[in-house]
Amino acid sequence: MPKIDDYRSIVGEDEINELYLLAERLKGKAVQNINSTSVGGGVAEILSRMVPLLRELGVDYKWGVIKGDEKFFSITKNIHNSMHGVDTEIKDEDWKHFLEVNRQNAEEVDLSGDVVIIHDPQPIALIEKRNDFPPQKWVWRCHIDITDPQIDVLNFLRPFIQKYDRAVFSAPSFAKKDLNIKKMLISPSIDPLSDKNKELPLTTIDSVVERYGIDRDRPIVTQISRFDKLKDPSGVVEVYKKVKRHFDCQLVLAGGGATDDPEGIMVLEKIRTSAEKDEDIHVIYLPPSSDIEINALQRASTVILQKSLREGFGLTVTEALWKAKPVIASAVGGIPLQITHKHSGLLTYSIEGTAYYLKELLNDPEYAGRLGVNGQENVRNNFLITRHIRDNLLLILSLYHEGDIVHL
Numbered sequence: 401m402p403k404i405d406d407y408r409s410i411v412g413e414d415e416i417n418e419l420y421l422l423a424e425r426l427k428g429k430a431v432q433n434i435n436s437t438s439v440g441g442g443v444a445e446i447l448s449r450m451v452p453l454l455r456e457l458g459v460d461y462k463w464g465v466i467k468g469d470e471k472f473f474s475i476t477k478n479i480h481n482s483m484h485g486v487d488t489e490i491k492d493e494d495w496k497h498f499l500e501v502n503r504q505n506a507e508e509v510d511l512s513g514d515v516v517i518i519h520d521p522q523p524i525a526l527i528e529k530r531n532d533f534p535p536q537k538w539v540w541r542c543h544i545d546i547t548d549p550q551i552d553v554l555n556f557l558r559p560f561i562q563k564y565d566r567a568v569f570s571a572p573s574f575a576k577k578d579l580n581i582k583k584m585l586i587s588p589s590i591d592p593l594s595d596k597n598k599e600l601p602l603t604t605i606d607s608v609v610e611r612y613g614i615d616r617d618r619p620i621v622t623q624i625s626r627f628d629k630l631k632d633p634s635g636v637v638e639v640y641k642k643v644k645r646h647f648d649c650q651l652v653l654a655g656g657g658a659t660d661d662p663e664g665i666m667v668l669e670k671i672r673t674s675a676e677k678d679e680d681i682h683v684i685y686l687p688p689s690s691d692i693e694i695n696a697l698q699r700a701s702t703v704i705l706q707k708s709l710r711e712g713f714g715l716t717v718t719e720a721l722w723k724a725k726p727v728i729a730s731a732v733g734g735i736p737l738q739i740t741h742k743h744s745g746l747l748t749y750s751i752e753g754t755a756y757y758l759k760e761l762l763n764d765p766e767y768a769g770r771l772g773v774n775g776q777e778n779v780r781n782n783f784l785i786t787r788h789i790r791d792n793l794l795l796i797l798s799l800y801h802e803g804d805i806v807h808l
């Protein structure tokens with residue numbers, strides 16, 4: 401694991417010194433984070449990097465994971481999708497089961513500490529337990545875009561959300577304005593020193609690419625994502641097919657699942673079937689802990705796509721930009737925060753548009769290179785883990801200084 405001081409050469413002395421100063425003011429405070437999976441997906445990724453660094457800074461930062469059966473995770477997937485605005489039915493008995501599993505977890509999960517941060521809707525009802533540990537502060541950390549949710553689902557969750565002291569969103573546009581709660585904005589981040597993002601020797605990149613049978617001499621177009629309909633892997637295959645008529649390129653669709661996402665296997669099978677007849681489509685199922693593989697695949701890519709239909713922040717985009725890759729990504733969720741169109745990447749709205757831009761980038765490597773360099777600089781300035789740690793320290797401090805809060 402890298403140490404806090406290892407980041408000085410990447411983000412500068414001042415930023416790191418500020419972290420020590422802020423953390424000093426939180427010495428002795430215990431902060432418990434709860435989410436629904438320890439592997440797969442952006443939330444687990446962020447927590448796994450951030451917890452050790454905050455502990456090194458002297459904050460007792462902890463992380464617990466709720467448990468649930470398959471039915472619970474299929475219900476919470478529906479809740480997740482409907483909060484993103486997808487039309488999904490959640491029956492009364494589903495809500496009953498959702499609350500029951502939350503109640504069971506409330507008995508089993510460690511909810512001690514001065515501050516409890518609950519991530520996303522899955523464990524949201526644990527807030528019912530807050531009176532058992534007074535005087536705690538509770539934060540709901542929402543990583544999804546809830547601007548246009550299914551209103552009945554939001555209405556069910558609203559009384560729980562409003563019991564928290566604070567709700568934290570990844571972007572101004574993600575917050576639902578009529579939620580009666582103090583809100584804060586904290587963008588997610590990536591860790592430049594993690595296996596997924598650190599510099600790799602060329603030999604490592606070559607050996608990963610070779611292992612998957614990918615040809616480094618022809619352009620490689622990649623999307624790394626969980627196999628999830630909302631990441632639109634079949635749209636990516638369509639884009640590739642349109643471009644393949646003009647360019648002899650290869651497509652890499654690589655990803656795994658998350659333990660809280662039961663739909664993944666079905667989506668993977670469907671993509672495998674649609675890719676069967678083309679040797680240049682590489683559908684790669686990645687087991688957990690494939691960080692070096694993801695890093696190498698991104699670094700070997702000519703262009704990286706993220707054609708999501710809906711998105712939270714879109715950490716895969718941040719990871720690709722950090723590697724100075726030209727990225728074409730849908731203008732959904734947090735992606736427009738990361739990409740300024742035609743400056744630090746390309747924003748797209750359709751399969752046709754994505755195919756058009758992909759042809760443009762494959763045709764013009766110099767332009768593609770410029771987009772990549774600008775994208776990397778934007779990530780350095782805004783989306784690295786050190787900035788995120790600073791924001792989290794400020795969030796916790798703000799809970800004890802109510803008057804200083806900036807409201808949305």
Ligand code: UDP
Binds near residue numbers: 655
């Ligand atoms: N990821 C991974 N393995 C996979 C697919 C994705 O480790 O098979 C990582 C990816 O590199 C990124 C995170 O999971 O760090 C996905 O975050 P993002 O915000 O892009 O999407 P989410 O999965 O949270 O919807």
